[in-house]
Amino acid sequence: xxxxxxxxxxxxxxxxxxxxGASLTLENSVLWNNSDASGTDETGQLTIANGSSTVRYSxxxxxxxxxxxxxxxxxxxFEDADGADNTAGTADDDLRLQPxxxxxxxADNSAVPVGVTxxxxxxxxxxxxxxxxxxxxxxxxIVDMGAHEYPGCSSTxxxxxxxxxxxxxxxxxxxxVCFNALPSSSAACACSDLNxxxxxxxxxxxxxxxxxNRSSTNTLPNCP
Numbered sequence: 001x002x003x004x005x006x007x008x009x010x011x012x013x014x015x016x017x018x019x020x021g022a023s024l025t026l027e028n029s030v031l032w033n034n035s036d037a038s039g040t041d042e043t044g045q046l047t048i049a050n051g052s053s054t055v056r057y058s059x060x061x062x063x064x065x066x067x068x069x070x071x072x073x074x075x076x077x078f079e080d081a082d083g084a085d086n087t088a089g090t091a092d093d094d095l096r097l098q099p100x101x102x103x104x105x106x107a108d109n110s111a112v113p114v115g116v117t118x119x120x121x122x123x124x125x126x127x128x129x130x131x132x133x134x135x136x137x138x139x140x141x142i143v144d145m146g147a148h149e150y151p152g153c154s155s156t157x158x159x160x161x162x163x164x165x166x167x168x169x170x171x172x173x174x175x176x177v178c179f180n181a182l183p184s185s186s187a188a189c190a191c192s193d194l195n196x197x198x199x200x201x202x203x204x205x206x207x208x209x210x211x212x213n214r215s216s217t218n219t220l221p222n223c224p
């Protein structure tokens with residue numbers, strides 16, 4: 001889950017737990033820039049008023065438990081948390097992770113519910129970023145913290161070699177090497193899965209052909 005920019009008048013801007021028999025388990029989640037009467041400190045993100053809690057492999061702002069159980073308190077680097085209109089909670093908010101986010105490849109594979117294979121956008125849930133050293137729990141690929149999986153490719157659509165120029169024969173050659181391979185096998189293959197469906201196939205080739213010899217202004221998966 002991802003919780004951001006929620007507000008409570010007292011405590012627990014994102015999560016408030018009370019009740020003698022309550023037991024909270026929070027895993028693979030991001031709680032960031034939520035607030036309460038004390039601002040955006042730990043209680044603004046998470047307040048355990050009564051009961052027990054288990055927090056693992058989560059990114060929580062100002063969290064005193066960071067450094068244990070896979071938890072971190074570093075900025076998750078959302079793309080644009082309040083969107084172009086600068087208003088949280090509207091349709092243009094973008095809570096996807098930027099390249100270099102500490103939440104990438106940092107969660108716990110075993111905490112993902114059985115049968116869940118995609119993220120909130122329908123992107124494959126287990127995708128490794130070739131530029132990131134896995135810091136989570138499990139066998140690579142490692143799941144990301146939060147509701148959105150980083151697709152593992154930050155280049156513009158079709159620019160597989162990251163040259164910044166037009167889609168050319170070098171990009172086609174890289175694509176050919178990756179055809180039918182797993183997107184997580186290399187940076188080039190991550191960038192070859194143009195529709196981010198977890199496969200590099202003729203659908204991706206058709207898109208790549210459409211933008212040959214020109215530069216796309218879009219990033220994955222908004223091709224071409």
